[in-house]
Amino acid sequence: xxxxxxxxxxxxxxxxxxxxxxxxxxxxxxxxxxxxxxxxxxxxxxxxxxxxxxxxxxxxxxxxxxxxxxxxxxxxxxxxxxxxxxxxxxxxxxxxxxxxxxxxxxxxxxxxxxxxxxxxxxxxxxxxxxxxxxxxxxxxxxxxxxxxxxxxxxxxxxxxxxxxxxxxxxxxxxxxxxxxxxxxxxxxxxxxxxxxxxxxxxxx
Amino acid sequence: xxxxxxxxxxxxxxxxxxxxxxxxxxxxxxxxxxxxxxxxxxxxxxxxxxxxxxxxxxxxxxxxxxxxxxxxxxxxxxxxxxxxxxxxxxxxxxxxxxxxxxxxxxxxxxxxxxxxxxxxxxxxxxxxxxxxxxxxxxxxxxxxxxxxxxxxxxxxxxxxxxxxxxxxxxxxxxxxxxxxxxxxxxxxxxxxxxxxxxxxxxxxxxxxxxxxxxxxxxxxxxxxx
Numbered sequence: 001x002x003x004x005x006x007x008x009x010x011x012x013x014x015x016x017x018x019x020x021x022x023x024x025x026x027x028x029x030x031x032x033x034x035x036x037x038x039x040x041x042x043x044x045x046x047x048x049x050x051x052x053x054x055x056x057x058x059x060x061x062x063x064x065x066x067x068x069x070x071x072x073x074x075x076x077x078x079x080x081x082x083x084x085x086x087x088x089x090x091x092x093x094x095x096x097x098x099x100x101x102x103x104x105x106x107x108x109x110x111x112x113x114x115x116x117x118x119x120x121x122x123x124x125x126x127x128x129x130x131x132x133x134x135x136x137x138x139x140x141x142x143x144x145x146x147x148x149x150x151x152x153x154x155x156x157x158x159x160x161x162x163x164x165x166x167x168x169x170x171x172x173x174x175x176x177x178x179x180x181x182x183x184x185x186x187x188x189x190x191x192x193x194x195x196x197x198x199x200x201x202x203x204x
Numbered sequence: 205x206x207x208x209x210x211x212x213x214x215x216x217x218x219x220x221x222x223x224x225x226x227x228x229x230x231x232x233x234x235x236x237x238x239x240x241x242x243x244x245x246x247x248x249x250x251x252x253x254x255x256x257x258x259x260x261x262x263x264x265x266x267x268x269x270x271x272x273x274x275x276x277x278x279x280x281x282x283x284x285x286x287x288x289x290x291x292x293x294x295x296x297x298x299x300x301x302x303x304x305x306x307x308x309x310x311x312x313x314x315x316x317x318x319x320x321x322x323x324x325x326x327x328x329x330x331x332x333x334x335x336x337x338x339x340x341x342x343x344x345x346x347x348x349x350x351x352x353x354x355x356x357x358x359x360x361x362x363x364x365x366x367x368x369x370x371x372x373x374x375x376x377x378x379x380x381x382x383x384x385x386x387x388x389x390x391x392x393x394x395x396x397x398x399x400x401x402x403x404x405x406x407x408x409x410x411x412x413x414x415x416x417x418x419x420x421x422x423x424x425x426x427x428x429x
Binding site for chain 1: 365381384385393398417
């Protein structure tokens, strides 16, 4: 049950801080999203540029890029995901502890990008793992990555604690581990994960 | 650098038993190449590297080419004996008919190497080697003993074209995984059926996307495994 915004501000001026548990919980989580050190290709260079002095991402809470997936909240898939790398990406995602988020950065991570007809290119990492934010661009500018980060923070703000729309990590029925694809004879087996991706068939 | 014809003459003079063919390049670049025979290729390569005048000590690029099988349709005039009724009488008459005969010229795989000389600062020299056919006789001698830089590049040629290099000390796939069965850069490579989203689909992509749609509508809820 949220408090009226004006009333909140008034009371805040008097020194009384009113909030809901959901707001407080989400506020704490959104302001310290620690990404995992995970760069694949050219988008990784832009991601590195975002962490450096000019477009500092640390001011938004991404203070450190953790090398271990166990300690990270966010995986920024930046760069082309090849079919040889895809099982490792899914494995790393499985090793991340909930709550975890994925940003697909760049055209290659969204849909294979300019190389999507390649024999070794996976046409989008969202075939195997659920992606929260997609950033178009080749490569997206650091400001675009910052905007995606802010969009992710807004998404975290809106996540409920209880009820129907609650996120995966608060739902004991939801699936937490995603099957890792095996390299088959002609393609990865399976070519995409069931329940995660359906081909967007919109042919006129 | 000597011209390609002069290099050919030098090779034939120095390496006994070497069979070298001159392959002209009709394009404006006029980058002619030499075709080597697999049996003498390593000796010719060693001569190219060790000769003080040529001194091709750097193999900068090795790549593969796929020459697919060609179907040639020839029009041939054939004289045949045909039973025909001439003026009501059955007779055997000679008839000349034009027939189109189709034959298949077998293709082959080819490895192309670009050589440079770092010490003499000349190059490139292009040398080629052809396999016997595309299906079972796909072996060529490896030039890694002569130039070490051929190592990874020959692995790539093996991965993408299927040419097996004899004498390569670690011939595995490079770009694709080991259990992969196809050779992706061949002309007859069929990509696995993978839905490719295209906002303005046309030609082959549109056809494949429509097949996916029909398959979906036919099956109802799509189950993918």
